Amino acid sequence: MLTSFFQRPYLVVCPFTQSTFAPYCTGDHDVARISHIRKEEDDAFARTTGSYLTWWNLPTSALSSEKKEGSEKSPLLMLSTLFFGWPPPKGGWESCLHRIATRVPLSFKYASLREGSRLDKNYAFLEAGISYLNSMFPHATLVAPLGIGSHPDHITTSWACRSVRHRFHRVYFYEDLPYASECGSGGIVRFVRSFDRHLRPVGIEVSAVMEEKVRNLLLYSTQVSSHEVLLVRGHAKRVGHGASFERLWTY
Helix, strand or coil, rough: CCCCCCCCCCEEEHHHHHHHHCCCCCCCCCCHHHHHHHHHHHHHHHHHHEEEEEEEECHHHHHHHHCCCCCCHHHHHHHHHHHCCCCCCHHHHHHHHHHHHHCCCCHHHHHHHHHHHHCCCHHHHHHHHHHHHHCCCCEEEEEEECCCCCCCHHHHHHHHHHHCHHCCEEEEECCCHHHHCCCCHHHHHHHHHHHHCCCCCEEEEEHHHHHHHHHHHHCCCCCCCHHHHHHHHHHHHHECEEEEEEEECCC
């Protein structure tokens, strides 16, 4: 979080809090345990940054791929698996389709993900929830993920935020890490143009607060390790051409 850039107070909204995703957590990965641990991480982050925090208790997209027979994957989750291999294909036929899909033009993939996000069952809830926050805080600045990469929760959130952007005083989209670090500068620009061609970049030097940023990231120890930290540091150096910069996109 760019605490030196945005004005206080901060309200951090955590929409997807029912989860089993914790790649660096040992032990059972049942929903209750992992969701509790991840909420403790959110609490630690909020205390450290002096933020208010709210949870919306939506299930993460990964949960829908683990549900028992009788439930269906969301279209967005299926597209993410097919085009980008997230979550990793579980069967031979999924892996085969993914290999074929790697040849599909990136512009078509992004357009498909955009349409898939609107079919996500959480999309309408996110739109309504974000609009309600605006009614409570009419002069607030909305800061949202761009949805770069393949994570369905980020994609749904980014498009829901884009759909209600006109309600807010100011809107910024941040480059999702570590996913954005794998796209390259040209790939990020192409993605942003497909997402909203009116967005323009804003570069903010974070060299002086980079270590603080890393410490905050490491509060999420179930999801972040030294590998992700290296990706974040490398991305900041590439954006700043040697110095550490974070890039936001706004109107």
